[in-house]
Amino acid sequence: MIKFHLHLVSDSTGETLNVVSRACLVQFEDVTAEEHLWPMIRKPRQIEEVLNAVQEKPGFVIYTLVNGELSAPLENGCRKLNIPCVDLLDPVVTAMGEYLGAKVHARPGRQHIMDAEYFARIEAIDFALRHDDGQSYHDLNDADVVLLGVSRTSKTPTCIYLANRGVRAANVPIVPGSKIPDEINHLTHPLIVGLTKDPRRLVQIRKNRLELLGQSGLSDYVDLKTVAHEVGDARKYYEDHDWPVIDVTRKSIEETASTILKLQQRHQENLRDLHYS
Known part of the structure; x- marks a missing residue:
């Protein structure tokens, strides 16, 4: 070989x-x-x-x-x-x-040819769907990448894109007033990445989302001051845990995924170095 x-x-x-x-x-x-x-x-x-x-x-x-x-x-x-x-x-x-x-x-x-790599991509897509939006935590350590972020920071589409590259990706939402599962702090295998976005842009995207759902109206979900505080708290949480942070405000899904793939490559190399040290 x-x-x-x-x-x-x-x-x-x-x-x-x-x-x-x-x-x-x-x-x-x-x-x-x-x-x-x-x-x-x-x-x-x-x-x-x-x-x-x-x-x-x-x-x-x-x-x-x-x-x-x-x-x-x-x-x-x-x-x-x-x-x-x-x-x-x-x-x-x-x-x-x-x-x-x-x-x-x-x-x-x-x-x-439908080789092992092909089936790995299929399995990764299934993993991403089963672990979308914090659906499952018991086997989260089997993930290659775990994304955290407040609502509308492109967590799901990024995970699906990564899955199409054979990366087992899960995402966990950060919801104001809800405690982030303690399991996240005990993961040893996956790369954990925090996603963030400019609050003004986030508010606009959320308003568009609510209008599509026929739920337009003022609420904390689209209040700029509240959203800015929400984004700030999330960013502080990432920094407290020394996790890499990606600002997706001006990034396409492909660009965000490429950055994550590069971070994952380094993460895997560090894991191998620890294994052989």
Whole structure:
């Protein structure tokens, strides 16, 4: 079995890179990759961070960077490290075959085979649905990611998106006046992430939601001062537990999920380090 590090560098969410790289990998027998996703790379200092990681864990680099001011230093840096660096528009399969010294076993459509990864995604979707909006806590430690947030911070759609990537995601609502289940404080396996949003934007979204439900009207649920206090309390709770916080005000679901995937990657590495220490 050949094992190697695969760095995926993108100025967007990295979804295309992820799909294409996996479609290429299945063309090789007995090859497995440890993926390192680098999404939303848009500044030179981020390229430096990527190159430092590549130096620490040398492997194969694939990128989609439209800006030449970013792609050029990435290619130059990889060249100095003697690391292959390929633009996604180049013949990725050929370059990967040369790097691995492996014969290509081309099988059109092979990436769609109902393999273990496919069933893992199905199981992850089922897990997300069963653990949506705090429905179940007894097996929450089996999750890969647990999201916390006040109402309308995109917890559910983010969990479903992650599930489609094979990540077992659960979400727990933070409701004013209700105690957060103590089980959350004793989780040892999942990455716990707090979601937050600008109170003004949150109020507007909640008002739109109430209008769709035919329940428009003033209430604490859409009162700006009350909502601001609600968001502040939630953020303090995250900080007290030293959990990462993502402001989703100006982020798409894909961007939020990409950030979580990057945090999860580091979280898993830390868990492995603790296991082997």
